[in-house]
Amino acid sequence: MSATTIPGSERFSSRPIDPEVLIESLEGTLPVHTVTQKQIDDLDPLTYEVIRHRLWSVTNEMGETLKRMSGSPIVTDANDFDFAICDEVGQEVQVGLYNCMLAGAIDLAIYWTLQNRVKNPGINKGDMFLANDPWVGGGLHQNDVIVFQPIFHEGQLFGWTSAICHEPDLGGVGLGSFSPSATDVFSEALPTPPIKVVRDFEVQEDVADAWVRRSRVPQLVSLDLRAKVGANTVGRKRLLEVIEHYGADTVKAVMKRMMNDAEGRLRGKLKSLPDGTWSTSGYQDQSHEGDRGVHKIKLKMTKLDDHLTFDFTGTDEQAGVINCTYAGLRGGAMLAIMPMLADDIPWSAGGLMRCFDLIAEEGSIVNATYPAAVSRAPIGPAWALGQLVAECLSQMMDRTVEFRDRVQAACCGTHDTAVMAGLDQRGEVPVPFLNIVMDVVAAGYGARPKVDGMDTGGVFCIPMGRLPDVEMTEYLYPLMTLWRREEPDTGGPGRQRGGLSGSAAFIPYGTEVPVGLVVASAGKGVSQNGGLAGGYPGNTAVGIVARNTGVKEGFAQREVPFSLDALRGEHELQPCYGETLIAPGDLLYMHWQSGGGYGDPLLRDPHLVAHDLAEGKVTLEGAAQSYGVLINDGDVDLAATDARRTELRAERKARSIAPANGSGKSHAPGTGKRIDDNLVAIESGGIHVVACAHCGHELGDPRTDETLNVAFFEGPSALAGPHVTAHPENYVDAEVVFRQLSCPNCYTAIYSGVVPSTHTDNVLDLDRYVSF
Known part of the structure; x- marks a missing residue:
C-alpha cells in the first residue's frame, strides 16, 4: 500500500503532547490530581528513595502477576512483555526490565484516550481499556495488546497502570497474524483503538468475547486478557496502599521527581559527550512475499549540548509488511537508549524521552501511514532503526574514556x-x-x-x-x-x-x-x-x-x-x-x-583465538581465514601466524583501490584524540586532521578533503568470511557486496560491511570525525 492516507484515519494517531496543555484540555470534564514544583522540590531524600523503591516493587509485582497468570510461552518463558506506572496524563514513571521497546509506546495510548474517551464512553473509577492499534500507541504492532486503567484517589485522576504483551495470534490471513504477502493492514489482525473492557471493576464479557473470537488460539488470548487485568488490579491495589500510607501529594511528587531525575541524569551524561553529527544506513531485504527489493532506513543523529535528534529523512517509502508507525519509531529509539545510556538510571521513561527528538517523513518505513501493513513492525523496521541508533551512539561514545565500555x-x-x-x-x-x-x-x-x-x-x-x-x-x-x-x-x-x-x-x-x-x-x-x-x-x-x-x-x-x-x-x-x-x-x-x-580481526590476540578454538567458538578454518591465526595441537604457531597476517594484509592491498588524494603525511602513532579503535584526530595548524591510530598515516584534512582518503575494496559478500554463507541473489535483485575500507599505509580495516553496492559510505564523511 502506498503512503495514501484513508480519509478520517488521521484521528487514530497519537504523538507526544505537552502535559500542561493536556491537563488544561481536561478542565471541567475530568478532575486531575496535580502537585506544584515546590512540593516536588521539598521532598526529603529519604522519603523519596523509600517511595521510589515502593513504586518499583509495585511494577515488579505486576510483572510477576502477569507471568503467573499467562499460559503463553511468549510471556512465561521469553519475557516478551512489559508494564508501567504512569502519572495522571500518561507519562511513564516506572517501566519494567522486560521488552524496553514497548516503553516507547505505552504513554501514547493514554494520551489518545484522554483526548478521545473522556466524554464518551467516559473515564471512570473501575475502568480498564484495551487497545492494539499501533497508530494510537500502546504497542508497536497489532499483536502487542495493552490493557491500561486510570487510578482515582478521592475523585481525582491520580495516575495509570498498564500491562502489555505479544499475543500469539489475533486473526488475519496469516498464521500468528503474520501475513507475508500483506500489502496493507486489512490482511492482518484488526487494529482496535482503546475500548472499555472493564467497567466498574467487572470484565465486560461481550467485549471480551468479541476480542478472543478473532484468534486461532482463543484460550490463550482469553487467559492473557485476564492476566493483564489481574496485573493492573494488583497495580491499582498496591499503588493505593502506597498513597494511603504516605499521602497522595507526596507520592505524586515522588513520581514527578523520578521522571525529572531520569531526565537530569541523562542530560548530564549527554553534556559530557562530544557534540557532533553521525550518519548511517541500514536495509531490509524484501518487504513481503515475492518482493526482491532492498529497502533503506537512513539516520542522521545530532548531539548538541544535552539533547539528541534522530533524523530519518531519506528513508524509503512504506512497503509490504516492513513498516512501523510513530510508536514503533519511538520504541526503536528506546531499544538503544535505555540499555546503552540509561543502564544505571532508573527507567522512568517519561523523563528519558524528553532528551531526544524524532524526525521522520510520514509514509516512510519508519513512520507509516494507515493502512500500511505493520505486522513486522517491532522485529523489522523498529528493531533495525534501533540498531542504527545504537551504532551512532557507539560512535559518539567511543571517543570518550568514561563511556567506551558502553560501545x-x-x-x-x-x-x-x-x-x-x-x-x-x-x-x-x-x-x-x-x-x-x-x-x-x-x-x-x-x-x-x-x-x-x-x-x-x-x-x-x-x-x-x-x-x-x-x-x-x-x-x-x-x-x-x-x-x-x-x-x-x-x-x-x-x-x-x-x-x-x-x-x-x-x-x-x-x-x-x-x-x-x-x-x-x-x-x-x-x-x-x-x-x-x-x-x-x-x-x-x-x-x-x-x-x-x-x-x-x-x-x-x-x-x-x-x-x-x-x-x-x-x-x-x-x-x-x-x-x-x-x-x-x-x-x-x-x-x-x-x-x-x-x-580489525587481524589485531585479535592469537591466544584468544586459540582459546575460542578450544571452546568450540571457532574452527581451524575460521581461525586461519578470519583472524590469520594458525594453530597446531592447540597451540598458536606465532611465526606462522605473523606470516599469515602479513599475507592477508598484502591481499587487502592487492585487491584494493588506493585513494586518489591524500597528503601522504605521517604523524607519530599513538598521538591525538581517539575517534575509535583505528582513527585519531590530531591538531594541526589550529584544526584537527584524521590519522590512522596504528601507523600515524594522515587520512583526511578538512581544509582540502571532504572524505577520508582510504583504500577501497568491493567484492562478493562471501569474502567477508565463512560465517557469511548466504548467496544474496537468492533473496534480492540488488548486487550485495563485501565492502572494506582500509588505511592505505598499514591496511588495517577501518570499515567492513555486507551491503548493497549502491550503499553510501557514511563512514567516509570527514565532518563526523573533526567536530570536537
Whole structure:
C-alpha cells in the first residue's frame, strides 16, 4: 500500500503532547490530581528513595502477576512483555526490565484516550481499556495488546497502570497474524483503538468475547486478557496502599521527581559527550512475499549540548509488511537508549524521552501511514532503526574514556520469525495449536572495545529475556527439537569477537497432518548485524525446510541426525517472507544471526583465538581465514601466524583501490584524540586532521578533503568470511557486496560491511570525525 492516507484515519494517531496543555484540555470534564514544583522540590531524600523503591516493587509485582497468570510461552518463558506506572496524563514513571521497546509506546495510548474517551464512553473509577492499534500507541504492532486503567484517589485522576504483551495470534490471513504477502493492514489482525473492557471493576464479557473470537488460539488470548487485568488490579491495589500510607501529594511528587531525575541524569551524561553529527544506513531485504527489493532506513543523529535528534529523512517509502508507525519509531529509539545510556538510571521513561527528538517523513518505513501493513513492525523496521541508533551512539561514545565500555556493535541483526500451526493429535480429541518459535532469542550480542560479545546471550531489547525450555515446547506442541546449539565461526570477526548465534531443527511429532509455516525475517541477503571500527558483520540468517528427511524411520534404527548433511531429501531455502507446509516427514531448520565484531580481526590476540578454538567458538578454518591465526595441537604457531597476517594484509592491498588524494603525511602513532579503535584526530595548524591510530598515516584534512582518503575494496559478500554463507541473489535483485575500507599505509580495516553496492559510505564523511 502506498503512503495514501484513508480519509478520517488521521484521528487514530497519537504523538507526544505537552502535559500542561493536556491537563488544561481536561478542565471541567475530568478532575486531575496535580502537585506544584515546590512540593516536588521539598521532598526529603529519604522519603523519596523509600517511595521510589515502593513504586518499583509495585511494577515488579505486576510483572510477576502477569507471568503467573499467562499460559503463553511468549510471556512465561521469553519475557516478551512489559508494564508501567504512569502519572495522571500518561507519562511513564516506572517501566519494567522486560521488552524496553514497548516503553516507547505505552504513554501514547493514554494520551489518545484522554483526548478521545473522556466524554464518551467516559473515564471512570473501575475502568480498564484495551487497545492494539499501533497508530494510537500502546504497542508497536497489532499483536502487542495493552490493557491500561486510570487510578482515582478521592475523585481525582491520580495516575495509570498498564500491562502489555505479544499475543500469539489475533486473526488475519496469516498464521500468528503474520501475513507475508500483506500489502496493507486489512490482511492482518484488526487494529482496535482503546475500548472499555472493564467497567466498574467487572470484565465486560461481550467485549471480551468479541476480542478472543478473532484468534486461532482463543484460550490463550482469553487467559492473557485476564492476566493483564489481574496485573493492573494488583497495580491499582498496591499503588493505593502506597498513597494511603504516605499521602497522595507526596507520592505524586515522588513520581514527578523520578521522571525529572531520569531526565537530569541523562542530560548530564549527554553534556559530557562530544557534540557532533553521525550518519548511517541500514536495509531490509524484501518487504513481503515475492518482493526482491532492498529497502533503506537512513539516520542522521545530532548531539548538541544535552539533547539528541534522530533524523530519518531519506528513508524509503512504506512497503509490504516492513513498516512501523510513530510508536514503533519511538520504541526503536528506546531499544538503544535505555540499555546503552540509561543502564544505571532508573527507567522512568517519561523523563528519558524528553532528551531526544524524532524526525521522520510520514509514509516512510519508519513512520507509516494507515493502512500500511505493520505486522513486522517491532522485529523489522523498529528493531533495525534501533540498531542504527545504537551504532551512532557507539560512535559518539567511543571517543570518550568514561563511556567506551558502553560501545557495542550490532546485536543479532533481527528477530527471525517462524510461526508453526496445525492440529495436535496427541490427545483423545485433536486440538489446534500455534507456536511462535522463540528459540531465536538465543542470539549473539555485539562486541565491545574491551570484551567479546555474549554468545547466545539474548536480544538487545529484552534485558530479562530468556530462552524457552525445549521440554516445555515439546510438552505444549506436537513438535520435536532435534538440536539446538551454538554454531562456531558465526560471531562477527574482530579484535573483539561478536557473540555466537545458534541453530535449531524441528520436526512435527504427534500430528499426522501437515503443519503450516510462516517465515518473516531479514538479514539473509544483506547483513543487519554490522561490526564497528573495522569489525566484520556477524553471520547471515538461513532458513531451510528439508523434505522427506527419513528422520522418523531413522529413529527405528536408533539414528538421530544432528546436522543437515545427515538428512535425506531435498532442502528448500526459505525466503525472507513466505508461507509453506511442513509434512510429517519434513524438518524446519533455522540458523539465526549473531553479533557484530569490533576492530580489525587481524589485531585479535592469537591466544584468544586459540582459546575460542578450544571452546568450540571457532574452527581451524575460521581461525586461519578470519583472524590469520594458525594453530597446531592447540597451540598458536606465532611465526606462522605473523606470516599469515602479513599475507592477508598484502591481499587487502592487492585487491584494493588506493585513494586518489591524500597528503601522504605521517604523524607519530599513538598521538591525538581517539575517534575509535583505528582513527585519531590530531591538531594541526589550529584544526584537527584524521590519522590512522596504528601507523600515524594522515587520512583526511578538512581544509582540502571532504572524505577520508582510504583504500577501497568491493567484492562478493562471501569474502567477508565463512560465517557469511548466504548467496544474496537468492533473496534480492540488488548486487550485495563485501565492502572494506582500509588505511592505505598499514591496511588495517577501518570499515567492513555486507551491503548493497549502491550503499553510501557514511563512514567516509570527514565532518563526523573533526567536530570536537
